[in-house]
Amino acid sequence: MFSFSSFLATLFFLEFLTAALGHFQLPIQHVLELGLPPLTLRSQATGFNFDLEKALPPASSTRTPLRSVLSTDGSCATFHGPGKECTANMEVVSLLFEDCGSQFRVCRCSDANMTLDTAVDRLARVPIGLRRFIGDVMVLGGVTHAYTDLASGDIHFFGDAQMDTWIHEASHAFDFALPKSPHSSSVPWNTALSRDSCATDDYALSNRVEAFAQASVMNIYILLHSGHTPPGFQSSCMSNQLAFLNELQLYNVTRLFGNTCAINDLLHARRVQGPAVLDATRTFQTVPLDPPLRTSAALANPLFNFRYGKSIWKWSGVMLSSFMFTAVCIL
Numbered sequence: 069m070f071s072f073s074s075f076l077a078t079l080f081f082l083e084f085l086t087a088a089l090g091h092f093q094l095p096i097q098h099v100l101e102l103g104l105p106p107l108t109l110r111s112q113a114t115g116f117n118f119d120l121e122k123a124l125p126p127a128s129s130t131r132t133p134l135r136s137v138l139s140t141d142g143s144c145a146t147f148h149g150p151g152k153e154c155t156a157n158m159e160v161v162s163l164l165f166e167d168c169g170s171q172f173r174v175c176r177c178s179d180a181n182m183t184l185d186t187a188v189d190r191l192a193r194v195p196i197g198l199r200r201f202i203g204d205v206m207v208l209g210g211v212t213h214a215y216t217d218l219a220s221g222d223i224h225f226f227g228d229a230q231m232d233t234w235i236h237e238a239s240h241a242f243d244f245a246l247p248k249s250p251h252s253s254s255v256p257w258n259t260a261l262s263r264d265s266c267a268t269d270d271y272a273l274s275n276r277v278e279a280f281a282q283a284s285v286m287n288i289y290i291l292l293h294s295g296h297t298p299p300g301f302q303s304s305c306m307s308n309q310l311a312f313l314n315e316l317q318l319y320n321v322t323r324l325f326g327n328t329c330a331i332n333d334l335l336h337a338r339r340v341q342g343p344a345v346l347d348a349t350r351t352f353q354t355v356p357l358d359p360p361l362r363t364s365a366a367l368a369n370p371l372f373n374f375r376y377g378k379s380i381w382k383w384s385g386v387m388l389s390s391f392m393f394t395a396v397c398i399l
């Protein structure tokens with residue numbers, strides 16, 4: 069028997085993505101602890117082999133140290149201290165990007181692999197239309213992985229999380245901006261999955277939520293590269309997934325890659341105040357295509373494959389309406 073309290077939860081989505089070694093990464097186990105069934109689609113690759121960092125221009129920002137936040141604000145303090153994610157010192161800064169009047173916050177543990185400059189640079193490269201859904205950003209040490217608190221949009225990055233991981237996690241924050249009706253739970257998204265024959269990669273096969281986030285990364289790559297998929301990938305076998313995404317207001321390129329987070333699209337973004345001054349030069353521009361892979365067999369080479377993972381779902385705090393989600397909550 070399900071109690072009413074079992075409906076209430078904070079949604080956590082935890083996933084371990086990769087351990088980076090130079091240009092490739094070591095596989096770690098792919099485990100789903102709970103919840104949604106894996107997909108039966110064909111995977112196009114064991115992971116993503118492209119780098120979005122150069123394709124995404126960073127927004128400049130100004131930083132303000134926040135020294136008192138640890139004692140007054142739970143979002144960072146909760147994860148700082150003995151036995152917590154950060155046992156070393158934690159540096160907290162407020163960021164004001166040139167394309168948004170609402171401040172962002174980055175909490176960096178002093179033993180983190182990414183420097184503060186690196187973390188701020190990668191956050192700054194997340195397109196503003198997507199960045200506005202992100203809550204606080206935690207930057208931590210350890211094996212490379214990341215997770216998103218789906219209720220708050222807070223993202224925790226461990227190790228040296230690459231740009232596609234930042235886009236992937238931000239896409240979760242967007243997907244669950246309305247926690248009771250995520251896009252990845254919608255009938256059209258699941259219809260799209262049922263009509264397609266492939267997903268982006270192995271990680272997308274975890275479930276429809278991961279497929280959404282990975283397809284979001286792929287779609288942003290395609291938008292930046294004049295409609296071309298990354299080398300070694302095809303769009304035809306996942307055309308319904310891409311068509312679904314491009315029907316969403318988020319992927320309007322003028323706004324997604326624009327110069328302001330003040331977008332009145334009713335998507336429940338967390339940062340919606342426009343900057344004091346709009347930079348007219350921050351407009352959408354495509355980038356040169358990546359060179360093709362030398363052989364079609366290259367993707368089968370594990371040295372080309374970047375992402376592996378395991379995911380753990382924890383649910384507490386958000387009212388979930390479907391029986392399936394309720395079952396997930398009490399497992």
Ligand SMILES: [Zn+2]
Nearest residue numbers: 083236278281
């Ligand atoms: Zn994910």
